[in-house]
Amino acid sequence: MPAKATSSEGASDRAAARDAADAPRAETWQSSPPGSMYDYIKVASFSIGPDGLIDQWSRRAAQLFGVTAREAIGKDPIEAFVPAELRERGHRKMAEILDGREWTGVVPFRMPADPSIDPSPTPSPDPSPDPSADAPGGPASERPDVPRPSAERDAWSGAPQPQPGQAHVTGASQTGEAYSARTSQAGETYSGRATQAGETYSGRATQAGETYSGRATQAGETYVARPRRGAPHVTEGIAEVYVMPTETESGERAAVCIVVDVRALRRIETDLAASQAIFGQSPFGFLLFGTDLKVQRANRPFAAVFGGRADDHRGRTVHDYLPRGEADRVQAALRRVLETGEAVTDMQLVGPAPDSAERRHWSINLYRVHSGSGRPIGVAGLATDVTRRHAAAREAAHARRNLALLNEAGARIGNSLDLETTARELLDVVVPGFCDLASVDLYQGLLAGDESALNSRSLADGSAELRRVAAASAVADVPYLEATGGDGAVDVGAVHRYSFNSPCADALRTARPQFVPAAAVTLIQSTLAVPMVAHDTVVGLARFARTKGSEPFNDRDRALAVELASRAAVCIDNARLYRREHERALILQRSLLPPDDPEASGLDIACRYLPGNAATEVGGDWFDVIELPGHRTALVVGDVMGRGLRAAVAMGELRTAVRTLALLDLEPAEVLSALDEIARGLGAPGGPSSAAVGPRGGVQQATRAARRPGDADLSEVYLATCVYAVYDAVTRRCTFANAGHLPPVLVEPGEGALMLDVPPGMPLGVGGEPFEEVEVELPEGSLLALYTDGLVESRDHPLDEGLSAFRSALDDPSPALEDVCDHVLNTLDTHHGEDDIALLMARVQGLPAEAVGDWTLPREPKSVGRARELTRDRLTRWDLDALVDTTELLVSELVTNALRYGEGDIRLRLLLDRTLVCEVWDAGLVQPRRRRARDTDEGGRGLQLVGLLSASWGSRRTPRGKTVWFELPLPDGDSTAVDPTEALLSLY
Template identity: 45%
Template structure:
């Protein structure tokens, strides 16, 4: 083993060694007095030819005399010399030899000179090899360790010695496990043993390296190794090259964490989720515990003020097995006392590094009880990073270490600050989205109906679910509008886009529908007027508005249905909207084939109405596209799932509505959804009385008589006089101006309804009669005696109707 160490620590084979070098001895006159066998082989002169002759005459060419004389002078002056000289062999060829000359003092005899020489190229190679070997062991920054076949250390260079804090003598004869912690040593030795057994070199393999004398400091080294063999192929051991790549490894890991942060932070527009994403990335990558404290206004989506207000804990994560202890130790303060790292961070808007955190230091802001918990936990290092975006402070991030033994460094602070900067932008985007979402949601809730009054024609249930994620509130709406003659209008619509603009457009369309419904227009006429309105709204946009943030291109779909409980007919028209679903009283579901119609806003295209006869206790389901369209299925699948949720025996409508939502919608739908269910009712025959009167002068008198008898039958004798006046006036007008048969209908519900229909399309108008006029006061009288009155037009003729409050 000692011989191996000596061989490794000296040099490659020396060209000046005995047996390899040319040896020549000269006396003081320069005569050759000694001539070696290697000299005979290399230069060709025999002993008889060389001994006794002057070396200059024997070995030096005339051209080289000046060079040789200069070398001789230096040799005599200094007692020795080393260099390259041109030497002539027996054939007259000039050879470059590296020559070492040294004076040899002989007692009682004159001094002699010993010349040892070797070919110059061998000397040069030897010098290079020796310099490389010397450099590897003394000046190389790459660590070098040589092991025998049992993996005992034969020698190490200075780089390894400096890395391990030991000397070469201390390392010799020991194993790696004597200097590294067990886990790291076992890993390295297993890899070296594999190199010994297979002969396959190990190239630049990174791994952890922790010394026994400093186990808390983790280094990373890149290890390469190769097997050593002698000329006969016998294994001599393994040489290991070690480079400390701790800084490079940490920089690469930080870069990887930054890439990870860019992918994982800000995936949603939710403040709490974004804060939690930040702590998930930072623990345990940077810290053992991370907290995010935000201003209260941030979570509420409110406008931020320059003044720093109270904070609240938005996210927390710890590697400790008892996070509640950690939470208690670090505190959950709403405000931070002055001079604490957190207060300094908020005041200066700059990150603060406390590499050596002392819980007993009063400036850290811990009370005595928390100080003891923090000391027990082992908190030793702290970083505080501000969350700032667009010039405003959103909160701060606190990063703690108590498991990892290394304190935070400036590079850690830089990385944490980068995390905070990225998270702050995402949190502020989420705050601004929250503000817009809350505003749009509040607007929409104000625009949508909250509760519908009881109506004799239908029983209704409804649901509205705003979209989750970035989509937010949209323009879906629904409505139940009482109409004349005990009828009711059922409406559902969907405005293109999301946000405040969509909600505002929805409000305008809903108002327009109410106005058109009051005119008692047919469903297809209502959609035609809505189409004109949407077209005008689109024209109101300034050029380029459709590309501006938050602006929407105006467009909508709508379904308008009118149900008559007397005839049990439901007249439906739709503008690009999904068809309604009809649930029969026996629970069977159908999707009527109705004319689709174009979406609102295309302009100039006709709409068609269709009549559905609905038995009593049928359910009409109106909905928007978001209910049946999903990321994982198409429209047909959605319609099948809707039909399955609606089908079945009689159930309360609220239960049916919830069943539909549970079956078709995820926790947070990607599009807003409106659902309106209406269970039909019909009026009993005893509640309706209808007569057809001929257009003749006796019609008003007959109408009064029929009215009086019917009101007496209903027990409404107190209303006979008033109702006779109303009926008489309406029938008289119809007889006088319309011609043709006149239909009189009385309906008793929560109000008394009187309807007079005739074939004329001319509408009566209320006007103020002058004192000299003989007529014109009839409609004024009707208006004074009724709660409401109006006219509705059909495809043929019109109906004038009135409503009177019942007694009591």
């Protein structure tokens, strides 16, 4: 009989058992790996001496009962572990056992609350025997050489126990020996090895999972550590006990007890039942692969799909179920999961079903399976048939693609009023998203402007001439649609006809799409011929083709092609209507030519205008230079969309409106906002163009006949783009506002041309959006260019290419602006098409500092005299003695008004250029108002006097108040100035 019995000899023995099972030819006497049944079911042993007391206590017993060998040896097992009400019966049984009788039964005993939480105890590295358990002198608690704290008492004598949550650690008797600790609540034993005095030791609670640590002050001392959270309480359990009588060397009766925790057995039974329920009753295919990646177990749903019984699949691999490519992919995933432990979710597989050619789709989830000790024992796989889900997803993907194409078509088709451009926009949408090749043919009569051709007989039977306006190919070997149905390949720009019996001619006649059969020798697999119908009129034909290897067109694709072609046809028809309006606009265009080259303060101006059609002289483009008070200049360039009669009329009305609004001295953004409202009303009943001058000179409203439903197109709102800039010659600052126009270009001395970052607002006539302003300081000698899109854009050259060429032409400009304009037009001669061209250039000169007088006066009465004094001195310096009296009088009136009705300090500014301008600034917001004074009034005649003596006067708002100004012409030999005295007397 061994002196010490245990159910497990350590991790090495378990590993040997496992190796023996896996390799039958290997040596039998080997350690089994962790994870054996003994790690799940705690089997403990201890021996009872002739005196009925425990004399041997295994480590498994310490784990099961939560009592160390030091505490258990020498104790009565009945008194220590059996409840009080059962102890009498226990003593009788113990007497029978010591009398030589074996006994097996189930006995209640005290134990930790849940010992199964630690199914795989981890022994400390290089364990040494428990000195208290094996030492001849008995437990360490009874040995004088091992100190024992007063708090550590006999666990079974009712003495005080350690406080809850504490761990009492007994010290090693010498450096390098093992020490052990026991928690007062969990009752578990922790072990480790102190390498030397003063080192830190640590251990982990096998049940609670908490770490205990402390520092040994010297070998043999007691250490106390506190866990991070409390340990479980001691409770009563049930154990199955097998007692075998033994004898000592002296022949005395003794016994060996084998104890198994019954709760662990019941828990294992429950876990097995739950595992069987999950595995066997799952509606999904379940597989368990071993470490050799072969099937160890399969459930019935999996066998129902792949045939046979569940047991028939044992030993198979994934290559028995899937094609080689997919099987290799799954095999690699299984190996990766087994090695790394990283799960694979929703792995998509495709393969044929057994006894069927139908392709099935599966979703596979893989995860590694571990033993109780954490050792990988295989990979579990869950397979779900998602074939229907894939079919639904494929249908949804087609629907999303079609919706995306329709959305893209709505955003990209129709951005131009050019027929060819609209056709190209359609092809940009469908190739390659919808088809591999496509072309658009439009009726030649429509392109030539012969609308009568749209009602001809040849159009009705599909034999009319068509011109191929656009073609696109996503396949390098098939640049255009190949010969199909007897029709030869057609280049872009060529005029052709479809044979009467061809599917394309049939589509044109019936206005219904047709499938075109593909020739066997071509790369085309499927072709759709779709008529382009707008307002019940066929305007052309669109052809869409897919090459071999692509999915053929189906009914869903045909419906989408009809919708795309219809949208493009409507846009093309709109472009046709705009082209017709352009032809009608030629009647009035001559009367709307831009003015001659204007003059401006602080600017050298040069301009060019070229009509899009050589037979006409004007179009929808315009420019203007408007002089503003204070030696400021408004620069305007605009473009009415369209080329017809209404576009030319709208251009004239907008140009007139711009000049009117500019003279009101509004901010650039306000001017564009007002123009936007005017553009929205152009041609509308009650709008600017609805009034007519009657024979008697009165304004008469349009007659009802002019507003008949048949003339409703006359009330269409025209769109226009415009850039409006105000340049101040004093500060050399220019304020820009943009209504959908191309940005201005600035060339600074010695620098390259750059485009100014002016936010492009919405075009005029759209409405609803405010316009932004940008202020830019223009260096002396810099060149500013405003232009229309006809200069930089054409059918054959995109806008970006034209803008780049325009900037290059402006690099290192000539000193003469006229030469610069000619150079730009000659350079970009190949870049502009049939659109009008307006080009306005201005070189910044600015006013010299000596031509500006600027003073700030305090708000006090004596500032009036100070203003007169400053004015007289500055005019004398400028040799303008003839204007001194008049200017001094008017300055006095304006400064006096600022003192009486304004706010804040007063600013006086005199500007000398081609005229003399005087400005008086203050912070008040109330604008001066001229009124007629009665004979009895003492005041009210100041502004009348200003109006009489000055060439012009006015006021404007500023960001911080207002400015009142007047302008005087410079004296010359022929002009005679108004006598201030006579003017003053004329007011009474």
